[in-house]
Amino acid sequence: MKPIKVGLIGLGVVGAGTYTVLQRNGEEIRRRAGRAIEISMVAVRNTARAEAIVGAGVEIVTDANLVVNHPDIEIVVELIGGCDTARELVLKAIANGKHVVTANKALLALHGNEIFAAAQEKGVMVAFEAAVAGGIPIIKALREGLTANRIESVAGIINGTTNFILSEMRDKGLDFETVLKQAQALGYAEADPTFDIEGIDAAHKLTIMSAIAFGIPVQFGKAYVEGISKLQAVDIRYAEQLGYRIKLLGITRRAVVNGVEGIELRVHPTLIPTKRLIANVEGAMNAVLVQADAVGASLYYGKGAGAEPTASSVIADLVDITRLATADPGNRVPHLAFQPNQMTDVAILPMDEITTSYYLRVYVKNRLGVMADLTRILADARISIDAVLQKEPAENATRLDIVMLTHQTQEKNINDAIAKIEQLATVVGQVVRIRLESLS
Ligand SMILES: NC(=O)C1=CN([C@@H]2O[C@H](COP(=O)(O)OP(=O)(O)OC[C@H]3O[C@@H](n4cnc5c(N)ncnc54)[C@H](O)[C@@H]3O)[C@@H](O)[C@H]2O)C=CC1
Ligand SMILES: N[C@@H](CC=O)C(=O)O
Numbered sequence: 467m468k469p470i471k472v473g474l475i476g477l478g479v480v481g482a483g484t485y486t487v488l489q490r491n492g493e494e495i496r497r498r499a500g501r502a503i504e505i506s507m508v509a510v511r512n513t514a515r516a517e518a519i520v521g522a523g524v525e526i527v528t529d530a531n532l533v534v535n536h537p538d539i540e541i542v543v544e545l546i547g548g549c550d551t552a553r554e555l556v557l558k559a560i561a562n563g564k565h566v567v568t569a570n571k572a573l574l575a576l577h578g579n580e581i582f583a584a585a586q587e588k589g590v591m592v593a594f595e596a597a598v599a600g601g602i603p604i605i606k607a608l609r610e611g612l613t614a615n616r617i618e619s620v621a622g623i624i625n626g627t628t629n630f631i632l633s634e635m636r637d638k639g640l641d642f643e644t645v646l647k648q649a650q651a652l653g654y655a656e657a658d659p660t661f662d663i664e665g666i667d668a669a670h671k672l673t674i675m676s677a678i679a680f681g682i683p684v685q686f687g688k689a690y691v692e693g694i695s696k697l698q699a700v701d702i703r704y705a706e707q708l709g710y711r712i713k714l715l716g717i718t719r720r721a722v723v724n725g726v727e728g729i730e731l732r733v734h735p736t737l738i739p740t741k742r743l744i745a746n747v748e749g750a751m752n753a754v755l756v757q758a759d760a761v762g763a764s765l766y767y768g769k770g771a772g773a774e775p776t777a778s779s780v781i782a783d784l785v786d787i788t789r790l791a792t793a794d795p796g797n798r799v800p801h802l803a804f805q806p807n808q809m810t811d812v813a814i815l816p817m818d819e820i821t822t823s824y825y826l827r828v829y830v831k832n833r834l835g836v837m838a839d840l841t842r843i844l845a846d847a848r849i850s851i852d853a854v855l856q857k858e859p860a861e862n863a864t865r866l867d868i869v870m871l872t873h874q875t876q877e878k879n880i881n882d883a884i885a886k887i888e889q890l891a892t893v894v895g896q897v898v899r900i901r902l903e904s905l906s
């Protein structure tokens with residue numbers, strides 16, 4: 467059988483990794499796919515660099531339209547990132563009847579509904595395993611492996627850059643900027659690292675998983691997104707003393723509020739008990755914990771970023787398409803796991819309505835009765851305290867930290883209580899609030 471021809475747009479970290487792995491394992495991949503997978507054209511910005519990577523056998527162009535319009539190319543691989551040009555190219559490729567593979571989670575979290583609808587209409591596939599948790603086959607697991615289950619929740623460390631930053635800062639005492647530079651040099655960070663640091667990249671990935679887990683459209687605009695830029699070293703230390711580790715976690719789960727079902731969709735720094743496996747996921751590694759009714763808890767762990775781990779997923783998608791391209795679209799695995807006419811409109815819950823536990827750090831004047839005031843405010847709000855860490859103040863110290871862990875309560879309760887605590891004359895500055903998940 468003739469090789470299936472693939473056009474690659476973008477030959478950066480993931481593009482070059484994809485080319486390298488396909489070259490190295492091409493024969494074995496052919497035996498699995500049933501046909502050889504041949505990258506016949508690459509569209510790049512820097513031709514000289516591309517020549518050094520792909521050699522003479524591949525046509526190099528600087529206009530990506532030549533790839534999406536090429537009559538012999540059956541699969542277009544979009545690896546340029548960003549939303550505008552990528553969206554145009556992907557939609558053009560689909561309109562031209564080509565299958566698409568992309569690692570672009572921003573594109574799918576923002577424009578996925580439009581792109582999947584266009585692909586459905588044209589009868590082509592849009593595959594995106596590399597877009598979520600890099601090399602971990604989590605899309606396959608959620609969409610196919612767990613298809614018998616009612617999924618209850620998905621919680622994950624799904625940004626390698628921030629996990630790497632948190633791990634290196636804690637273990638080596640390095641400062642934020644130094645570690646971020648390392649993450650960039652290692653090819654983990656997004657072109658604009660704000661996407662990593664502010665939790666946006668994790669929210670893109672979580673939005674996609676939420677859609678697949680619950681059969682809802684992608685709704686990035688409704689996600690709550692908080693990154694690690696405001697996290698302070700002192701809170702990381704206190705959390706450790708209390709038996710917790712702070713991770714940037716993406717959480718999506720079913721919840722019933724006032725008798726109505728909704729879905730939580732949130733990314734924020736989170737305290738996790740140190741004894742949980744997921745709390746011990748370090749460096750650029752990712753892990754996704756899925757709770758589902760039949761299988762129970764299952765954990766997916768692996769490299770979430772970097773050239774070859776991400777290439778591993780891009781190529782898995784190329785193989786899937788090569789195997790399935792001839793199947794009738796109605797018999798293929800649906801893009802978002804549920805058949806397009808079987809999606810539900812369960813609402814994403816506003817953040818005020820989510821329920822979780824909290825870590826609170828209150829910086830107070832060293833006066834008698836402060837603790838009593840804090841506990842009274844929490845008791846009035848029906849928030850019970852699970853643990854307190856009150857450091858013996860150094861001699862003559864006029865101020866000290868009081869750290870409390872609460873049991874579960876609704877976000878709006880804790881916000882009201884925090885507002886009252888901040889009005890106390892003995893409280894200095896703002897209360898630090900970090901959410902806590904026991905993940906049991
Ligand atoms: N680096 C990683 O570990 C991972 C990246 N991703 C995603 O993969 C995609 C690519 O990421 P990287 O390879 O890291 O980025 P990169 O910045 O290393 O590579 C992008 C390449 O595309 C080229 N490019 C941009 N616009 C172009 C155009 N119009 N035509 C031709 N070439 C163009 C750039 O010159 C650059 O070489 C992004 O969507 C990213 O979010 C996903 C998972 C992991
Ligand atoms: N910037 C991302 C790359 C993979 O998706 C990350 O750090 O996880």
Ligand code: NA
Nearest residue numbers: 595598600602
């Ligand atoms: Na993946």
